[in-house]
Amino acid sequence: MQPNILAFFSKYIEKELGIVYSEFNHFQLQNRLEEITKILGLNGPQELFELAQKPLPPTVKQLILDIATNNETSFFRDPRLFKGVESLLLPMLADKGKAGAPCRIWSAACSTGQEPYSLAMLLDQYEEKHKQKIHAQITATDISARVLERARAGRYTQLEAQRGLPMPLLLKYMQKDAESFWTIAPALKSRITFEARNLLQPFDAMGKFDIIFCRNVLIYQSVPSKIQIIKRLSEALRPDGYLVLGAGESLIGLSEAFENRKTEEAIVYQLKPAAAKAAA
Ligand SMILES: C[S@@+](CC[C@H](N)C(=O)[O-])C[C@H]1O[C@@H](n2cnc3c(N)ncnc32)[C@H](O)[C@@H]1O
Known part of the structure:
Protein backbone atom coordinates (compact mmCIF):
# COMPACT_ATOMS: atom_id res chain seq x y z
CA MET A 1 0.00 0.00 0.00
CA GLN A 2 1.29 3.46 -0.86
CA PRO A 3 2.83 5.32 2.10
CA ASN A 4 0.75 8.46 1.38
CA ILE A 5 -2.48 6.43 1.80
CA LEU A 6 -1.32 5.01 5.14
CA ALA A 7 -0.20 8.46 6.30
CA PHE A 8 -3.55 9.98 5.26
CA PHE A 9 -5.66 7.41 7.14
CA SER A 10 -3.46 7.38 10.23
CA LYS A 11 -3.95 11.19 10.45
CA TYR A 12 -7.70 10.82 9.79
CA ILE A 13 -8.07 8.21 12.57
CA GLU A 14 -6.01 10.25 15.02
CA LYS A 15 -8.19 13.31 14.37
CA GLU A 16 -11.49 11.44 14.71
CA LEU A 17 -10.64 8.95 17.49
CA GLY A 18 -7.39 10.11 19.04
CA ILE A 19 -5.95 6.67 18.25
CA VAL A 20 -2.34 6.85 17.12
CA TYR A 21 -1.07 4.37 14.53
CA SER A 22 2.69 4.88 14.65
CA GLU A 23 4.71 3.85 11.58
CA PHE A 24 5.58 0.73 13.54
CA ASN A 25 1.88 -0.23 13.46
CA HIS A 26 1.24 0.65 9.83
CA PHE A 27 1.04 -3.04 8.89
CA GLN A 28 -1.97 -3.31 11.24
CA LEU A 29 -3.53 -0.18 9.75
CA GLN A 30 -2.96 -1.62 6.27
CA ASN A 31 -4.82 -4.83 7.23
CA ARG A 32 -7.68 -2.80 8.64
CA LEU A 33 -7.95 -0.58 5.55
CA GLU A 34 -7.98 -3.66 3.34
CA GLU A 35 -10.79 -5.11 5.46
CA ILE A 36 -12.78 -1.87 5.06
CA THR A 37 -12.37 -1.80 1.28
CA LYS A 38 -13.55 -5.42 1.09
CA ILE A 39 -16.65 -4.71 3.18
CA LEU A 40 -17.45 -1.68 1.02
CA GLY A 41 -16.88 -3.66 -2.19
CA LEU A 42 -14.19 -1.22 -3.41
CA ASN A 43 -11.32 -2.18 -5.70
CA GLY A 44 -8.66 -1.34 -3.14
CA PRO A 45 -7.40 1.22 -0.60
CA GLN A 46 -6.66 3.70 -3.45
CA GLU A 47 -10.41 3.89 -4.13
CA LEU A 48 -11.12 4.41 -0.41
CA PHE A 49 -8.46 7.14 -0.39
CA GLU A 50 -10.14 8.87 -3.35
CA LEU A 51 -13.53 8.59 -1.64
CA ALA A 52 -12.08 10.18 1.51
CA GLN A 53 -10.97 13.32 -0.34
CA LYS A 54 -14.58 14.52 0.08
CA PRO A 55 -16.57 14.34 3.37
CA LEU A 56 -17.26 10.63 3.88
CA PRO A 57 -20.86 9.35 4.10
CA PRO A 58 -21.66 8.74 7.81
CA THR A 59 -21.94 4.95 7.31
CA VAL A 60 -18.45 4.76 5.74
CA LYS A 61 -17.01 6.99 8.45
CA GLN A 62 -18.58 4.79 11.16
CA LEU A 63 -17.18 1.67 9.50
CA ILE A 64 -13.67 3.15 9.51
CA LEU A 65 -14.01 4.11 13.18
CA ASP A 66 -15.41 0.67 14.05
CA ILE A 67 -12.59 -1.18 12.35
CA ALA A 68 -9.81 1.15 13.50
CA THR A 69 -10.56 0.45 17.17
CA ASN A 70 -9.25 -2.41 19.27
CA ASN A 71 -12.23 -3.89 21.11
CA GLU A 72 -10.44 -6.51 23.19
CA THR A 73 -12.26 -7.08 26.49
CA SER A 74 -13.52 -9.79 28.82
CA PHE A 75 -15.64 -10.25 31.94
CA PHE A 76 -13.85 -9.13 35.13
CA ARG A 77 -10.79 -8.19 33.08
CA ASP A 78 -8.01 -7.78 35.64
C1 LIG B 1 -9.60 -2.29 24.34
S1 LIG B 1 -11.26 -1.79 24.51
C2 LIG B 1 -11.41 -1.65 26.26
C3 LIG B 1 -12.73 -2.17 26.78
C4 LIG B 1 -12.86 -2.20 28.31
N1 LIG B 1 -12.79 -0.88 28.87
C5 LIG B 1 -11.81 -3.08 28.91
O1 LIG B 1 -10.88 -2.58 29.54
O2 LIG B 1 -11.90 -4.30 28.76
C6 LIG B 1 -11.13 -0.08 23.98
C7 LIG B 1 -12.47 0.53 23.57
O3 LIG B 1 -12.30 1.94 23.44
C8 LIG B 1 -13.12 2.40 22.39
N2 LIG B 1 -12.61 3.71 21.93
C9 LIG B 1 -11.49 3.96 21.21
N3 LIG B 1 -11.37 5.27 20.99
C10 LIG B 1 -12.43 5.87 21.58
C11 LIG B 1 -12.87 7.22 21.70
N4 LIG B 1 -12.19 8.24 21.15
N5 LIG B 1 -14.02 7.47 22.37
C12 LIG B 1 -14.74 6.45 22.93
N6 LIG B 1 -14.37 5.15 22.85
C13 LIG B 1 -13.23 4.87 22.19
C14 LIG B 1 -13.02 1.30 21.34
O4 LIG B 1 -14.11 1.31 20.45
C15 LIG B 1 -12.96 0.04 22.21
O5 LIG B 1 -14.21 -0.58 22.33
Whole structure:
Protein backbone atom coordinates (compact mmCIF):
# COMPACT_ATOMS: atom_id res chain seq x y z
CA MET A 1 0.00 0.00 0.00
CA GLN A 2 1.29 3.46 -0.86
CA PRO A 3 2.83 5.32 2.10
CA ASN A 4 0.75 8.46 1.38
CA ILE A 5 -2.48 6.43 1.80
CA LEU A 6 -1.32 5.01 5.14
CA ALA A 7 -0.20 8.46 6.30
CA PHE A 8 -3.55 9.98 5.26
CA PHE A 9 -5.66 7.41 7.14
CA SER A 10 -3.46 7.38 10.23
CA LYS A 11 -3.95 11.19 10.45
CA TYR A 12 -7.70 10.82 9.79
CA ILE A 13 -8.07 8.21 12.57
CA GLU A 14 -6.01 10.25 15.02
CA LYS A 15 -8.19 13.31 14.37
CA GLU A 16 -11.49 11.44 14.71
CA LEU A 17 -10.64 8.95 17.49
CA GLY A 18 -7.39 10.11 19.04
CA ILE A 19 -5.95 6.67 18.25
CA VAL A 20 -2.34 6.85 17.12
CA TYR A 21 -1.07 4.37 14.53
CA SER A 22 2.69 4.88 14.65
CA GLU A 23 4.71 3.85 11.58
CA PHE A 24 5.58 0.73 13.54
CA ASN A 25 1.88 -0.23 13.46
CA HIS A 26 1.24 0.65 9.83
CA PHE A 27 1.04 -3.04 8.89
CA GLN A 28 -1.97 -3.31 11.24
CA LEU A 29 -3.53 -0.18 9.75
CA GLN A 30 -2.96 -1.62 6.27
CA ASN A 31 -4.82 -4.83 7.23
CA ARG A 32 -7.68 -2.80 8.64
CA LEU A 33 -7.95 -0.58 5.55
CA GLU A 34 -7.98 -3.66 3.34
CA GLU A 35 -10.79 -5.11 5.46
CA ILE A 36 -12.78 -1.87 5.06
CA THR A 37 -12.37 -1.80 1.28
CA LYS A 38 -13.55 -5.42 1.09
CA ILE A 39 -16.65 -4.71 3.18
CA LEU A 40 -17.45 -1.68 1.02
CA GLY A 41 -16.88 -3.66 -2.19
CA LEU A 42 -14.19 -1.22 -3.41
CA ASN A 43 -11.32 -2.18 -5.70
CA GLY A 44 -8.66 -1.34 -3.14
CA PRO A 45 -7.40 1.22 -0.60
CA GLN A 46 -6.66 3.70 -3.45
CA GLU A 47 -10.41 3.89 -4.13
CA LEU A 48 -11.12 4.41 -0.41
CA PHE A 49 -8.46 7.14 -0.39
CA GLU A 50 -10.14 8.87 -3.35
CA LEU A 51 -13.53 8.59 -1.64
CA ALA A 52 -12.08 10.18 1.51
CA GLN A 53 -10.97 13.32 -0.34
CA LYS A 54 -14.58 14.52 0.08
CA PRO A 55 -16.57 14.34 3.37
CA LEU A 56 -17.26 10.63 3.88
CA PRO A 57 -20.86 9.35 4.10
CA PRO A 58 -21.66 8.74 7.81
CA THR A 59 -21.94 4.95 7.31
CA VAL A 60 -18.45 4.76 5.74
CA LYS A 61 -17.01 6.99 8.45
CA GLN A 62 -18.58 4.79 11.16
CA LEU A 63 -17.18 1.67 9.50
CA ILE A 64 -13.67 3.15 9.51
CA LEU A 65 -14.01 4.11 13.18
CA ASP A 66 -15.41 0.67 14.05
CA ILE A 67 -12.59 -1.18 12.35
CA ALA A 68 -9.81 1.15 13.50
CA THR A 69 -10.56 0.45 17.17
CA ASN A 70 -9.25 -2.41 19.27
CA ASN A 71 -12.23 -3.89 21.11
CA GLU A 72 -10.44 -6.51 23.19
CA THR A 73 -12.26 -7.08 26.49
CA SER A 74 -13.52 -9.79 28.82
CA PHE A 75 -15.64 -10.25 31.94
CA PHE A 76 -13.85 -9.13 35.13
CA ARG A 77 -10.79 -8.19 33.08
CA ASP A 78 -8.01 -7.78 35.64
CA PRO A 79 -9.78 -9.53 38.54
CA ARG A 80 -7.52 -7.89 41.15
CA LEU A 81 -8.85 -4.50 40.15
CA PHE A 82 -12.44 -5.68 40.59
CA LYS A 83 -11.48 -7.00 44.06
CA GLY A 84 -10.11 -3.53 44.88
CA VAL A 85 -13.31 -1.90 43.60
CA GLU A 86 -15.35 -4.29 45.73
CA SER A 87 -13.39 -3.63 48.93
CA LEU A 88 -12.86 0.13 48.58
CA LEU A 89 -15.50 1.62 46.33
CA LEU A 90 -18.65 -0.42 46.86
CA PRO A 91 -18.86 0.34 50.63
CA MET A 92 -18.51 4.02 49.70
CA LEU A 93 -21.38 3.70 47.19
CA ALA A 94 -23.48 1.80 49.73
CA ASP A 95 -22.99 4.61 52.29
CA LYS A 96 -23.94 7.23 49.73
CA GLY A 97 -27.01 5.18 48.87
CA LYS A 98 -28.01 5.22 52.56
CA ALA A 99 -27.95 8.99 52.44
CA GLY A 100 -30.54 8.69 49.69
CA ALA A 101 -28.36 9.98 46.86
CA PRO A 102 -28.50 7.74 43.77
CA CYS A 103 -24.95 6.89 42.67
CA ARG A 104 -23.69 7.03 39.11
CA ILE A 105 -20.97 4.89 37.51
CA TRP A 106 -19.61 5.43 33.99
CA SER A 107 -17.89 2.74 31.94
CA ALA A 108 -16.29 5.14 29.46
CA ALA A 109 -15.11 2.76 26.72
CA CYS A 110 -17.25 -0.29 27.32
CA SER A 111 -16.56 -2.21 24.09
CA THR A 112 -18.94 -5.21 23.82
CA GLY A 113 -20.27 -4.69 27.35
CA GLN A 114 -18.34 -7.15 29.51
CA GLU A 115 -17.00 -4.33 31.73
CA PRO A 116 -20.37 -2.75 32.68
CA TYR A 117 -22.01 -6.18 33.04
CA SER A 118 -19.18 -7.26 35.37
CA LEU A 119 -19.82 -4.11 37.43
CA ALA A 120 -23.54 -4.84 37.56
CA MET A 121 -22.78 -8.39 38.76
CA LEU A 122 -20.37 -7.02 41.38
CA LEU A 123 -23.08 -4.65 42.67
CA ASP A 124 -25.65 -7.42 42.77
CA GLN A 125 -23.29 -9.79 44.59
CA TYR A 126 -22.46 -7.08 47.13
CA GLU A 127 -26.13 -6.31 47.74
CA GLU A 128 -26.90 -9.97 48.30
CA LYS A 129 -23.96 -10.50 50.67
CA HIS A 130 -24.59 -7.34 52.72
CA LYS A 131 -28.38 -7.42 52.39
CA GLN A 132 -28.27 -3.80 51.35
CA LYS A 133 -29.39 -2.18 48.11
CA ILE A 134 -26.89 0.10 46.36
CA HIS A 135 -28.79 2.75 44.43
CA ALA A 136 -26.42 2.91 41.49
CA GLN A 137 -27.03 3.40 37.79
CA ILE A 138 -24.36 2.45 35.24
CA THR A 139 -23.87 4.42 32.03
CA ALA A 140 -21.78 2.60 29.43
CA THR A 141 -20.43 4.34 26.33
CA ASP A 142 -18.19 3.64 23.36
CA ILE A 143 -17.47 5.30 20.05
CA SER A 144 -18.08 2.16 18.01
CA ALA A 145 -21.67 1.53 16.92
CA ARG A 146 -20.77 -2.08 16.14
CA VAL A 147 -19.61 -2.94 19.68
CA LEU A 148 -22.44 -0.96 21.29
CA GLU A 149 -24.99 -3.01 19.40
CA ARG A 150 -23.42 -6.17 20.81
CA ALA A 151 -23.21 -4.64 24.30
CA ARG A 152 -26.91 -3.72 24.27
CA ALA A 153 -27.83 -7.23 23.16
CA GLY A 154 -25.67 -8.71 25.96
CA ARG A 155 -25.37 -11.92 23.95
CA TYR A 156 -22.07 -13.81 23.98
CA THR A 157 -20.54 -16.95 22.54
CA GLN A 158 -19.64 -19.74 24.95
CA LEU A 159 -15.98 -18.71 24.68
CA GLU A 160 -16.68 -15.03 25.38
CA ALA A 161 -19.01 -15.85 28.27
CA GLN A 162 -16.46 -18.13 29.90
CA ARG A 163 -13.59 -15.65 29.56
CA GLY A 164 -13.27 -14.30 33.08
CA LEU A 165 -16.71 -15.30 34.30
CA PRO A 166 -16.72 -17.95 37.05
CA MET A 167 -19.27 -20.71 36.38
CA PRO A 168 -21.59 -19.81 39.32
CA LEU A 169 -21.88 -16.22 38.01
CA LEU A 170 -22.38 -17.42 34.45
CA LEU A 171 -25.27 -19.63 35.54
CA LYS A 172 -26.75 -16.97 37.80
CA TYR A 173 -26.67 -13.99 35.45
CA MET A 174 -26.87 -15.47 31.95
CA GLN A 175 -29.14 -17.79 30.04
CA LYS A 176 -28.11 -20.15 27.27
CA ASP A 177 -30.24 -20.10 24.12
CA ALA A 178 -30.91 -22.74 21.48
CA GLU A 179 -27.91 -21.56 19.43
CA SER A 180 -25.59 -21.97 22.45
CA PHE A 181 -25.20 -18.20 22.96
CA TRP A 182 -25.39 -16.81 26.49
CA THR A 183 -27.59 -13.74 27.16
CA ILE A 184 -27.43 -11.42 30.16
CA ALA A 185 -30.47 -11.58 32.47
CA PRO A 186 -32.93 -8.66 32.01
CA ALA A 187 -32.65 -7.55 35.67
CA LEU A 188 -28.91 -7.00 35.24
CA LYS A 189 -29.37 -5.24 31.89
CA SER A 190 -31.84 -2.83 33.46
CA ARG A 191 -29.04 -1.35 35.61
CA ILE A 192 -27.16 -0.16 32.50
CA THR A 193 -27.82 2.53 29.90
CA PHE A 194 -25.72 2.30 26.72
CA GLU A 195 -24.95 5.29 24.52
CA ALA A 196 -22.53 6.29 21.76
CA ARG A 197 -19.87 8.75 22.82
CA ASN A 198 -16.49 9.89 21.54
CA LEU A 199 -14.15 10.70 24.42
CA LEU A 200 -12.51 13.38 22.28
CA GLN A 201 -15.75 15.35 22.20
CA PRO A 202 -17.34 17.27 25.11
CA PHE A 203 -19.33 15.16 27.55
CA ASP A 204 -20.49 17.84 30.03
CA ALA A 205 -24.13 17.04 29.22
CA MET A 206 -23.75 13.60 30.82
CA GLY A 207 -23.67 15.15 34.31
CA LYS A 208 -21.45 14.04 37.20
CA PHE A 209 -20.39 10.56 38.27
CA ASP A 210 -19.19 8.91 41.49
CA ILE A 211 -16.88 6.49 39.66
CA ILE A 212 -15.55 6.53 36.10
CA PHE A 213 -13.95 3.44 34.58
CA CYS A 214 -11.71 4.44 31.69
CA ARG A 215 -9.71 1.30 31.09
CA ASN A 216 -7.53 0.24 28.19
CA VAL A 217 -8.53 3.06 25.88
CA LEU A 218 -6.07 5.84 26.77
CA ILE A 219 -3.16 3.54 25.88
CA TYR A 220 -3.99 4.07 22.20
CA GLN A 221 -4.11 7.88 22.47
CA SER A 222 -1.39 10.50 21.99
CA VAL A 223 -0.11 12.17 25.19
CA PRO A 224 -1.94 15.49 24.49
CA SER A 225 -5.23 13.58 23.96
CA LYS A 226 -4.68 11.55 27.15
CA ILE A 227 -4.11 14.78 29.13
CA GLN A 228 -7.23 16.40 27.65
CA ILE A 229 -9.46 13.37 28.23
CA ILE A 230 -8.27 12.89 31.84
CA LYS A 231 -8.86 16.59 32.57
CA ARG A 232 -12.42 16.38 31.26
CA LEU A 233 -13.02 13.10 33.13
CA SER A 234 -11.89 14.83 36.35
CA GLU A 235 -14.47 17.54 35.65
CA ALA A 236 -17.15 14.88 35.17
CA LEU A 237 -16.56 13.46 38.67
CA ARG A 238 -18.45 14.39 41.82
CA PRO A 239 -16.21 16.06 44.45
CA ASP A 240 -15.14 12.81 46.14
CA GLY A 241 -15.26 10.76 42.93
CA TYR A 242 -12.90 8.06 41.69
CA LEU A 243 -11.24 7.28 38.38
CA VAL A 244 -10.37 3.66 37.59
CA LEU A 245 -7.77 2.96 34.89
CA GLY A 246 -6.55 -0.26 33.28
CA ALA A 247 -4.01 -2.43 35.10
CA GLY A 248 -1.10 -1.24 32.97
CA GLU A 249 -2.09 2.44 32.98
CA SER A 250 -1.22 5.29 35.33
CA LEU A 251 -1.63 9.06 35.68
CA ILE A 252 2.10 9.74 35.95
CA GLY A 253 2.93 12.80 33.87
CA LEU A 254 -0.71 13.18 32.81
CA SER A 255 -2.62 14.70 35.73
CA GLU A 256 -2.10 16.19 39.19
CA ALA A 257 -5.81 16.23 39.99
CA PHE A 258 -5.94 12.83 41.71
CA GLU A 259 -4.60 11.05 44.76
CA ASN A 260 -3.66 7.37 44.62
CA ARG A 261 -5.83 5.13 46.77
CA LYS A 262 -4.26 1.71 47.21
CA THR A 263 -5.99 -1.43 48.29
CA GLU A 264 -4.23 -4.77 48.71
CA GLU A 265 -5.19 -5.58 45.15
CA ALA A 266 -5.18 -2.39 43.09
CA ILE A 267 -4.75 1.35 42.76
CA VAL A 268 -7.65 3.67 42.02
CA TYR A 269 -7.52 7.46 41.77
CA GLN A 270 -9.56 9.83 43.93
CA LEU A 271 -10.20 13.41 42.87
CA LYS A 272 -8.30 15.87 45.11
CA PRO A 273 -10.54 18.40 46.91
CA ALA A 274 -8.76 21.31 45.19
CA ALA A 275 -9.41 19.82 41.74
CA ALA A 276 -13.06 19.23 42.67
CA LYS A 277 -13.41 22.89 43.73
CA ALA A 278 -11.85 24.09 40.49
CA ALA A 279 -14.27 21.95 38.46
CA ALA A 280 -17.36 23.09 40.43
C1 LIG B 1 -9.60 -2.29 24.34
S1 LIG B 1 -11.26 -1.79 24.51
C2 LIG B 1 -11.41 -1.65 26.26
C3 LIG B 1 -12.73 -2.17 26.78
C4 LIG B 1 -12.86 -2.20 28.31
N1 LIG B 1 -12.79 -0.88 28.87
C5 LIG B 1 -11.81 -3.08 28.91
O1 LIG B 1 -10.88 -2.58 29.54
O2 LIG B 1 -11.90 -4.30 28.76
C6 LIG B 1 -11.13 -0.08 23.98
C7 LIG B 1 -12.47 0.53 23.57
O3 LIG B 1 -12.30 1.94 23.44
C8 LIG B 1 -13.12 2.40 22.39
N2 LIG B 1 -12.61 3.71 21.93
C9 LIG B 1 -11.49 3.96 21.21
N3 LIG B 1 -11.37 5.27 20.99
C10 LIG B 1 -12.43 5.87 21.58
C11 LIG B 1 -12.87 7.22 21.70
N4 LIG B 1 -12.19 8.24 21.15
N5 LIG B 1 -14.02 7.47 22.37
C12 LIG B 1 -14.74 6.45 22.93
N6 LIG B 1 -14.37 5.15 22.85
C13 LIG B 1 -13.23 4.87 22.19
C14 LIG B 1 -13.02 1.30 21.34
O4 LIG B 1 -14.11 1.31 20.45
C15 LIG B 1 -12.96 0.04 22.21
O5 LIG B 1 -14.21 -0.58 22.33
